Amino acid sequence: MKIPVQFVPQLKNIKLLPNDVVIIDRRLLSFRQVKSWTANSIKYPVVAGESLKDIKKFPSHMEKILRLTNKISPKELRFVVIGGGSVGDFGGFIASVYKRGMPLINIPSTWLAAVDSSHGGKTGLNAAGTKNQVGSFYPAKSVYVCKELLFLQPRERALDAYGEVVKAFLLDAKLSRTNFLSLAVSEETLWKFLKQCIEAKYRIVNRDPKEQSGIRSLLNLGHTVGHAFEVVLKWPHGKAILYGLAFDLFWSEEQGLITSNDLKNIVNSKVWKELFHFQEYQKALSFPSKRIMKLIQQDKKKTTSKNIRQVFVARAGKPLLETIPLQEIRTEYERQQKYFH
Amino acid sequence: MKIPVQFVPQLKNIKLLPNDVVIIDRRLLSFRQVKSWTANSIKYPVVAGESLKDIKKFPSHMEKILRLTNKISPKELRFVVIGGGSVGDFGGFIASVYKRGMPLINIPSTWLAAVDSSHGGKTGLNAAGTKNQVGSFYPAKSVYVCKELLFLQPRERALDAYGEVVKAFLLDAKLSRTNFLSLAVSEETLWKFLKQCIEAKYRIVNRDPKEQSGIRSLLNLGHTVGHAFEVVLKWPHGKAILYGLAFDLFWSEEQGLITSNDLKNIVNSKVWKELFHFQEYQKALSFPSKRIMKLIQQDKKKTTSKNIRQVFVARAGKPLLETIPLQEIRTEYERQQKYFH
Numbered sequence: 001m002k003i004p005v006q007f008v009p010q011l012k013n014i015k016l017l018p019n020d021v022v023i024i025d026r027r028l029l030s031f032r033q034v035k036s037w038t039a040n041s042i043k044y045p046v047v048a049g050e051s052l053k054d055i056k057k058f059p060s061h062m063e064k065i066l067r068l069t070n071k072i073s074p075k076e077l078r079f080v081v082i083g084g085g086s087v088g089d090f091g092g093f094i095a096s097v098y099k100r101g102m103p104l105i106n107i108p109s110t111w112l113a114a115v116d117s118s119h120g121g122k123t124g125l126n127a128a129g130t131k132n133q134v135g136s137f138y139p140a141k142s143v144y145v146c147k148e149l150l151f152l153q154p155r156e157r158a159l160d161a162y163g164e165v166v167k168a169f170l171l172d173a174k175l176s177r178t179n180f181l182s183l184a185v186s187e188e189t190l191w192k193f194l195k196q197c198i199e200a201k202y203r204i205v206n207r208d209p210k211e212q213s214g215i216r217s218l219l220n221l222g223h224t225v226g227h228a229f230e231v232v233l234k235w236p237h238g239k240a241i242l243y244g245l246a247f248d249l250f251w252s253e254e255q256g257l258i259t260s261n262d263l264k265n266i267v268n269s270k271v272w273k274e275l276f277h278f279q280e281y282q283k284a285l286s287f288p289s290k291r292i293m294k295l296i297q298q299d300k301k302k303t304t305s306k307n308i309r310q311v312f313v314a315r316a317g318k319p320l321l322e323t324i325p326l327q328e329i330r331t332e333y334e335r336q337q338k339y340f341h
Numbered sequence: 342m343k344i345p346v347q348f349v350p351q352l353k354n355i356k357l358l359p360n361d362v363v364i365i366d367r368r369l370l371s372f373r374q375v376k377s378w379t380a381n382s383i384k385y386p387v388v389a390g391e392s393l394k395d396i397k398k399f400p401s402h403m404e405k406i407l408r409l410t411n412k413i414s415p416k417e418l419r420f421v422v423i424g425g426g427s428v429g430d431f432g433g434f435i436a437s438v439y440k441r442g443m444p445l446i447n448i449p450s451t452w453l454a455a456v457d458s459s460h461g462g463k464t465g466l467n468a469a470g471t472k473n474q475v476g477s478f479y480p481a482k483s484v485y486v487c488k489e490l491l492f493l494q495p496r497e498r499a500l501d502a503y504g505e506v507v508k509a510f511l512l513d514a515k516l517s518r519t520n521f522l523s524l525a526v527s528e529e530t531l532w533k534f535l536k537q538c539i540e541a542k543y544r545i546v547n548r549d550p551k552e553q554s555g556i557r558s559l560l561n562l563g564h565t566v567g568h569a570f571e572v573v574l575k576w577p578h579g580k581a582i583l584y585g586l587a588f589d590l591f592w593s594e595e596q597g598l599i600t601s602n603d604l605k606n607i608v609n610s611k612v613w614k615e616l617f618h619f620q621e622y623q624k625a626l627s628f629p630s631k632r633i634m635k636l637i638q639q640d641k642k643k644t645t646s647k648n649i650r651q652v653f654v655a656r657a658g659k660p661l662l663e664t665i666p667l668q669e670i671r672t673e674y675e676r677q678q679k680y681f682h
Contacts, residue, residue, distance in 0.1 A: 055399075055400040055403060055404070056400045058396075058399070058400060059396040059397045059399060059400065059468070062396060062468055062469075062474075062475055063396070063468050063469045066468055066469040066471075066474055067469055070469070093438075096477070097434075097438070097475045097476060097477055098474075098475065099473075099474060099475075099476070100463065100464075100465070100473075100476045100477055100478055100551075100552075101477065101478065101551070122441065123441075124441070127400070127403055127404050127407055128403075128404045128407040128408055128411070130407075132440075132441075133403075133407055133439075133440060134403055134438045134439065134440075135438060135440070135441045136437070136438055136441055136442065136477070137441055137442065210441075210442070211441075
């Protein structure tokens with residue numbers, strides 16, 4: 001798969017057509033530049049959040065969209081999805097099943113979606129109390145990453161995205177050779193590294209587009225325990241992932257996989273020091289291990305009921321994928337609880 | 342795409358596994374041989390018919406299936422779909438979106454599904470009052486065509502399927518060179534020609550698996566007006582298609598595309614004479630053309646609001662695809678109304 005991403009400075013660089021069905025986070029329409037840019041297309045504004053992805057609401061969304069578009073020939077219709085992760089998952093799924101699939105254009109409006117979720121073709125709805133139980137692999141024809149749109153967000157949302165960028169840095173050989181970790185945390189830095197970060201993700205996704213070979217599990221670095229932190233502490237995704245990365249890094253050191261020196265280069269870096277706070281990590285380690293394990297077991301990425309693919313780090317840019325008994329996460333969580341007490 | 346079809350004499354030749362989720366027309370479970378064959382798998386019996394495909398019921402089906410399967414690792418799960426057209430469309434869609442897609446095995450239980458709908462990878466649900474508005478292209482890993490299962494049906498269901506077989510004969514050069522049209526109508530004949538018929542369908546589908554180039558529109562032979570007959574007369578699909586084929590053949594003659602001699606060879610054949618009844622055709626031509634046109638316009642296959650891909654026949658085995666103004670169907674319907682009065 002060719003990387004379908006285009007980087008543009010302004011919204012007006014992205015041409016919308018009259019037969020485009022624009023599925024958009026309705027908060028974005030309060031910005032006059034977004035409103036005027038989308039004025040001539042068919043709009044389907046949605047309320048962002050996990051509740052948008054509830055399968056129970058899918059029939060009513062779909063029927064409304066079908067009525068809204070019943071005058072347009074399927075040959076002329078495109079879905080343009082503008083929003084963060086939940087809007088992307090929802091809109092991508094709609095595009096993938098509307099009349100057996102229509103062209104999809106993704107325009108991430110949050111840094112987190114721009115770095116991560118708008119790439120790789122995964123769509124999803126939530127069902128039976130679990131996230132992304134229903135969905136498709138449906139790569140967008142184009143993804144537009146637009147500076148003007150991303151800079152509409154408050155600065156904290158940029159910080160939220162840093163966790164995923166640090167993950168990309170730890171996973172990707174090319175990115176790990178840059179000076180990213182030594183630069184001050186800012187939106188301008190994020191914008192500067194966005195392209196390399198996204199390319200790093202496609203390098204992995206393109207080796208395993210449908211999650212069949214296991215290679216794509218590399219993207220789970222920081223996510224197994226990080227997801228559990230996200231749930232128990234109600235942290236933003238990016239923050240939870242940063243502390244999940246900390247867990248996997250400390251574990252890699254304990255296993256003798258990363259040298260203390262290589263680990264120090266990461267945790268003493270400017271970015272890490274600005275974002276990682278020891279008291280916060282202690283909070284993340286303050287839960288009974290049983291509770292953390294229950295959340296991990298509910299995670300759908302388990303390969304069988306007893307094993308999990310765990311990503312370790314040998315050094316920045318060199319991850320190691322291993323299938324291990326789930327139980328070992330518990331042992332390690334309890335070890336870190338004692339160690340960082 | 343390799344043709345994924347296997348022909349087997351008996352149900353016991355198809356091995357079901359304990360982690361197979363069997364979506365099955367529940368009427369089939371009243372046959373003791375079907376019941377014992379499926380005894381060790383997870384069963385999800387459904388009531389066949391268009392109402393099964395109602396998008397409003399999809400969330401509840403999906404959540405039940407997720408609960409039924411929550412102990413099975415996605416790596417070990419397959420969906421086995423056993424039934425006619427509606428069960429196949431529904432079950433195929435479920436398989437295509439359950440955790441972003443699981444292996445799908447199709448086992449058609451009706452002649453019509455065995456000839457036609459279980460092949461080609463189209464799945465679908467009905468929404469906003471129209472058929473197949475939501476769906477996917479999701480080819481089955483395997484399709485098992487089982488003589489024992491098909492012969493459980495009453496003989497009339499075999500007759501229903503003949504329309505699609507005659508269509509295949511008119512479309513496919515290889516099939517048109519067989520003696521199919523000169524043999525008495527029977528289930529044994531249908532079984533004998535099933536393989537060639539299915540191969541003929543794959544020859545077209547494989548040239549245009551996602552309905553993009555237009556080649557796949559050839560499969561619409563007999564279907565444009567035939568679908569309208571199906572709705573207004575509440576005829577079985579196969580019967581309606583046979584009369585739809587008659588319409589397209591007579592139109593082809595009127596256009597000078599097929600010679601009178603070639604047409605006679607078809608309509609004077611044993612099969613045609615057994616299945617085509619002139620009084621029935623007059624019934625099909627007894628509706629105001631406006632009503633027929635309204636039904637055709639609702640058909641989602643229209644390329645734009647004003648044109649339609651029409652399949653003519655130059656001779657058996659040589660179809661001709663043309664894009665024509667929709668209005669020409671009306672003119673021809675009215676001509677045939679007068680001509681066959």
